[in-house]
Amino acid sequence: MFFGTQGSGGRSSSRQRNVAKERGEDINVVISLKLEEIMYDVKKIVEYNRYEVCQHCHGTGAENGTSFETCPRCNGKGVIREEQRSFFGSFVRTYTCPTCNGEGRIINHRCPYCAGSGKVLKKEKIEITIPAGVPNSYTMRIRGKGNAGKNGGPNGDLIVQVRVLPHEKFVRKGADLETEITINYLKAVLGGTVKIPTLEGDIEEELPEGTNPGTILRFRNMGLPEFGGGKRGDLYVKINVKINKPSRKEKKILSQLLEETNVE
Secondary structure (H helix, E strand, O other): OOOOOOOOEEEEEOOOOOOOOEOOOOEEEEEEEOHHHHHOOEEEEEEEEEEEEOOOOOOOOEHHHOOEEEOOOOOOOOEEEEEEEEOOEEEEEEEEOOOOOOOOEEEOOEOOOOOOOOEEEEEEEEEEEEOOOOOOOEEEEEOOOOOOOEOOOOOOOEEEEEEEOOOOOOEEEOOEEEEEEEEEHHHHHHOEEEEEOOOOOOEEEEEOOOOOOOOEEEEOOOOOEOOOOOOEOOEEEEEEEEOOOOOHHHHHHHHHHHHHHOOO
């Protein structure tokens, strides 16, 4: 005796299934910040478009929220279960109803405000606070500020990616900053006051006599705030020395100095 029920033929039936709630899509936006802006917490206005539930049909897509009927193919179940029998046994196939796309109902008259989608596109504007010292490509997730869900599902999220723009003077290394200045060779030999650039404006620093090219000066707590922490990084300044072609007067003085010091 073969397994299953002998004979041939087929029949279809339906089973009850609740229409699944679908979460709305996330929305991605990018905010660009200058290096100076991340010295402190910064507030930014984000404007974007998002889909909201249509208030005229309450997300049903039907005119006035009531202009629909039960799907005749699946009898409102949203799925179809077909059982087929053959000489070799019985086989069951379950699939989403193609007539109503699993909704269990068919819209008679579409909502004129959302064209039957159940959603409308609206402009959104929110204020967010970006913490000081934020790293490049940092991602912030704003819950529920994405597109509206379907069938009563939750909204998606707004995902904000923070891009910290490159700076013309400073290179960022975590919370530390690196920069360079170029001084005249006479200043390097004799020492003196030089201007040091920082994110908060220039400061003055006294260079000692005989400062060598490539000297690195360290200024503590003059870098960026550590992300999520209280203290600041340091500023590192590399000294470059520019040697110009000497004037006649400079050449005469340097030649005399060279003779007196017996430099080979």
